[in-house]
Amino acid sequence: MNLQNKKWSEEEFYQIREEVLHQWETGQDVNMQEAVDYMKKLPEHKNFSHKLNKAKQGGITLVQPRAGVALVEEHIELLRYLQDEGEADLLPTTIDSYTRQNRYHECERGIEESKKAKHSMLNGFPVVNHGVQNCRRVLEALDLPVQARHGTPDARLLSEIIHAAGWTSNEGGGISYNIPYAKSVSLEKSIRDWQYCDRLVGLYEEMGVEINREPFGPLTGTLVPPSISNTIAILEGLLAAEQGVKNITLGYGQSGNISQDVAAVRALKEQAVEYFKMDGYQINLSTVFHQWMGGFPEDESKAFGIISWGSATAALAGATKVIVKTPHEALGIPTKEANAQGIKATKQTLNLVYGQRMTISREIDLEIEVIKAETKCILDKVCEMGNGDYALGTVRAFAAGVLDIPFAPSKYNAGKVLPVRDYQGAVRYLEYGSVPISRELMDYNRQKLDLRAKEENRPLCFQMVIDDIYAVSRGALVGRPADYAMSERHMQ
Amino acid sequence: MNLQNKKWSEEEFYQIREEVLHQWETGQDVNMQEAVDYMKKLPEHKNFSHKLNKAKQGGITLVQPRAGVALVEEHIELLRYLQDEGEADLLPTTIDSYTRQNRYHECERGIEESKKAKHSMLNGFPVVNHGVQNCRRVLEALDLPVQARHGTPDARLLSEIIHAAGWTSNEGGGISYNIPYAKSVSLEKSIRDWQYCDRLVGLYEEMGVEINREPFGPLTGTLVPPSISNTIAILEGLLAAEQGVKNITLGYGQSGNISQDVAAVRALKEQAVEYFKMDGYQINLSTVFHQWMGGFPEDESKAFGIISWGSATAALAGATKVIVKTPHEALGIPTKEANAQGIKATKQTLNLVYGQRMTISREIDLEIEVIKAETKCILDKVCEMGNGDYALGTVRAFAAGVLDIPFAPSKYNAGKVLPVRDYQGAVRYLEYGSVPISRELMDYNRQKLDLRAKEENRPLCFQMVIDDIYAVSRGALVGRPADYAMSERHMQ
Amino acid sequence: MGKKTIILGVIGADCHAVGNKILDFIFSSAGFDVINIGVLSTQEDFINAAIETDAQAILVSSLYGHGEIDCRGFREKCQETGLDNIILYVGGNLVVGKHEWTDVEKKFLQMGFNRVYPPGCNANDAVKDLEHDLLIRGKSKWRVI
C-alpha cells in the first residue's frame, strides 16, 4: 500500500497535478500564483476563516444554507437572494451529483437540458464544467465568503478550480466523502485524492492565503453514534493537518437529544484539540453543527419545528456555524424562498438563544466522558492497526470493520454496526460489529437501551431501528410502537 | 372593605347569582342541576381536568391554541379545523373584547356586522350573547375539552354560561384578568367577582363535576419578572382553592432565557404545592407554559423560530400544556391555517423533545432558589398587609406598590417596577418600586445587570427597557445597541 | 406654530398598554406636550381631552382588531364639537386578521384620519410626520385628505 499519513513533497504534488488539470478542459485555466494574487486582493469579509474566527471570538453561531443550481446566472441569483433576503452569514455552492462522480459529460447534458427546461435539471452547480472565471463571477456578485459543498470522492480538479476562483473553503474528506457517497471507490484512493486537496490548501497557506477545510461530519446523516462521527472527524482533521491545512472546521450532525448533542460537540472540540496537540499540529479549530440530517416530515410547519430545535441546540452547544435545512426538505431541492425561510427561522432562534449556554450538569458531563472514551477506544485501535499511521490505520480499520458507518453504501464499509435510540432519544449502539468499544462502555449503552425496551415492552430488535429511521419524518424522535402507552416514568 | 379570603356561603352566592343571571337575557337559560346532569353524561375525553391528568402521568405536554370568531358556525368550523388538521390536544374559545368589558350591546352590533361583512368583525366569540345552547353546539361538534380564554374582570355571567354548556375549564382570576386588562376596575370588585366564578366551580365540584381553573400567568406578557408572575399565580391559586376549586393549572409566560424559564416553572410548581399545603388545600395541580407573549416579528419564518423555541422550553421545563402562538402573531388574528401551522410546529418540537428533561445544573438550581426567595419576599409582605388574609393583602399590596405589574394599564397598579434583561436574556428588576425584594437578592439582580451594562458599554437605563421591548420583534432576545460589538465573553 | 399639545390613547375596549407607554415616552422626548388618556378610551374621551387642552392633534391607537368599528364617525364627531381643524392619526393592528396594508390604510384615510400607521412602524417617523404636518398647518388651513 503506497499510502501514508505524511506530507506530500512538492514534487509529488506537482507531478500528479499535471494529470489532474487535464481531467477536463477547464483545468487549463488554473494558475496558482495568479490565484494567490487574486485572493490576496479579496476583501477580508470574503475570507471564510476570517469570518469564522470573528464568530468564534464573539461567541455567535453563523448560519449557512445549502444551495446550487445548474446555470451561472441562476446560481448567482439564488445566492444573492439567500444573502439579502435570507440573511445568510456564509454562502455555499452545492455541487451536482454528476460532478461528484466526475461525470463531466453528463453535467454538460444537464446544463443543456436546464437551459431548455428553463429550470435546473441538476441538483447542484457543476463547478468543473463552469470553470474558474464563472466561479469568480459568482464570488464577485456576493458579499460573503463562499464554500464548495459536495460529496466527491475524487475532488482534486474541483478543489483546484474553486480555490483558484477565490472560494476560501472546501468541504469533504477522504473518508466522509467516500463511504457515505460512493459504492466502489477504495479508501486508499479517496484518502490519497483528499491528501491532494489538503496539500493544495497547505500550499496556499504557505503562500499566505488562508483557506478553511471542513470534513463532512454527519456521514450518512442517519442515526450515526457520536463516537463514530467524532472519530472520523478527528481522523480527517489529522490527515488534513499533516498536509499543511491550518484552518479546520469539524462537524457533527444533530441526533435530536439535546444532552447528547451538546456533549458531542464539546467532546469533539476538546478531543480534537488534544489529538492535534499530541501530534504537534497548530490548528485554528472551529465547529459546525448540522441540523437534523435524516428524513424530514412533508408538512412545512413540522419541518420548521425540527429546524428550530436544531438551531437552538447548535447555539446551546456553542457551535461556530450551523448548516440549515429547509421546509421543503422531505420533498425536493428547495426553492430560494423556502431556503431563505429555513435560514430566517434559524437566525431568529439563534438570536434568541445567543449568549445562553447549556449549563453543564452531571448528566452532560457523563455523556461527554462516554463519547470521548468510546472515541478513544476506536482511535487507539486505528492507530495501532496503522502502526502509528492514521492513513494506513483507517484503511485497515475499515477493512476489519473497526471503523464502520451505519447505512453507508460503500462496499469498503463493513455495515455491521446497528444504531438505535435509547428511551430519551440519544443514539446508541445496538450492534457493534467489530467496533472496539470497551466492555464497560458497552454496559452503559446496554443499560440505556434496556430502559427503552422495558418502556416499550418489546425486546431490542431491528424493528426498533426501522422505527427510528422513520420516526422524525412521522413527527417524533423515538420510533415507539403504535400501541405505546405513555408510561409514568416522567411523572413529576 | 367587605372583601375576605373566605369561602362564600351558599346563601351569599345564590343571592348575588340572581342578579348575575339577569345581566343579559341568555342568563335565563342557565340551570345548574340540569348542567350537572349534562356534564355527567359527557364522555371523559371532553373533560379538561381528566385530559390534563393523563398528560401529567405520561409526562407529555399538551398543545392548546387560541381561537375565536364572532359567529357560531364559523367558530365550530375553526375549532374543528384546529382539532383535525392542527392536531390540537385541547381547544379554546377566545372571547371577544366587548364581552370582556360586559358590553353585550356592542357584541350584538359586532355579530350583525360580521354577518354582513361575511368575516368576523369581532376578535373573539361573544359567548354571553350566544348563550348556553349555542355553546353546547360548539362542544358537541368537537372531540376535545373546551376552555374559555378571555381577560374579563367581571366574568360571572360568562362563567355561568360556559360551565352550564359543559365547558370544563375557565381561564382568569381577580388579579390577572383585571390589572393587565382594565383601567379602572377596582381590585376589590374583580377579586370578589372572581371569588364568585371560583365558588361556582367549587359548587360544581361538590356536585361531582370536575372543572379546571387557570389563572392567567403571563399578565402583560411583556418582560414580567418570574417572581412577580409566580406570586400572582400562587395568590390566585390560593383564592380559588378557598372557594372550593380542586383542579388548578398555574401559568407562566416564556422569558426566552431557558435556564430562567425552566427554573420558573419548577419554582412555580414546587412553591405552589407548599403554599397549598400550608393552608390545607388539596389541589390537583398542573402547569401551563405560554410561548413568548410579547411582540413578534412580522416575518413568518422568524415567528416559527420563536414558536419552536417556546415549545422546546415548555417540554424541557415539563409543563403540562403549552399555549401556542401563530406565524401571524405580529399582524392580526390568525387564519385557521396559520393557527394550525403554529400547532404543528409546536407538536413536532414537543415530540422531538419528549422524554428529555433539562438536566438540573447548579446554575438552574440557583435560579430556582432566587425565584422562590423573591416570590417569598413578596408573598410574605402581602400576607402581612392582609393580616393573614390574602384577598385583603392583595388589594393593599397593589395600593402600596408591593404588588406591581410592569406595563399594566390599570390605575390600581403602581407601575413603578421596571424590568430589563440581563446579558443572557433573563428578565431582572431594573427598578423595584415598592416591591419588597431583600437586599441580598437585589445584589444578585444588580450583579447580573451590571454585566450587561459593561458588555454593552452603556449605563443601565430606560433605553435598555425600550430596546428589550422591541428586541424579539426585531430578531433578538436582548435589545443591544446598534453598535454592539460581539465581545470575547463567549469565547471557549 | 403655537404649543404642541397632543392627545394619546387607545380606543375602544382595547387594553394594549405597552405601545401606548412607548409612544408617550417618544413624543414627550421629542418635545410634545403629551396628554395620555391611556387604554379603554372612547371617542368622547379623546375629544373632551382635546377640547380641554386645546390640542392640535389626536393620536389614536387600536391594537386589538376592533379599530374599524371603534373609529367610525370619529372625524364627524370632531367636527360636530368644533374640532374641525384637528389632526387625526391612527395606528396599530387596526383590523381583525392579516390584511393588505394598502387596503387598511385606504379605509382609515377615507374615515378622515390624516395618517395611518402599521404596527411595525417606527414611532420616530410619526414624530417627524407630525412636526411636518403642524408646520404646514401653520401656513395654510389643514385640509382633510
Added chain:
Amino acid sequence: MGKKTIILGVIGADCHAVGNKILDFIFSSAGFDVINIGVLSTQEDFINAAIETDAQAILVSSLYGHGEIDCRGFREKCQETGLDNIILYVGGNLVVGKHEWTDVEKKFLQMGFNRVYPPGCNANDAVKDLEHDLLIRGKSKWRVI
C-alpha cells in the same frame, strides 16, 4: 405464479442508501427473492441483473433529483434486451424540487413505468401492489400502462 425474484437498486449517480436497505428488508420479509444491486447503478446494471436472475420486476429508486434524466429510455432498453414483459416500478424524490405529485407520476408512467411512488409512501403498499400485479400478470400478458 413462478418464483418472485425482484431487482432492487438506486439509479444514476445517486448514493442514498437508507431507503434501499429498508426496501430490501421489507420485500425480503414479504417473501420476495431480492437481488439488491445497491446505489449508483446504471440502467445496464439493473437489466443485466434481471436477465441473469430471470427476475419478474425491477424496482428503481431515485432520491437525488436526477431521476428524470437517469430513467429516460429505461423501458425501451428493457424491450431491446428482451425484457419486454418485465414489471418496472420507480419511487423516491424523482425530480429536482417540490412539484405536484400527479405531474411527476404522469411523467414516469409515460416513460413506461408501471407504478410510481412518492417518498412518503408506505413500502408495504408497494409489496401488496407487486403481489397483485404479479398475479394479474400470471393470468394475462402484462400490458404497459
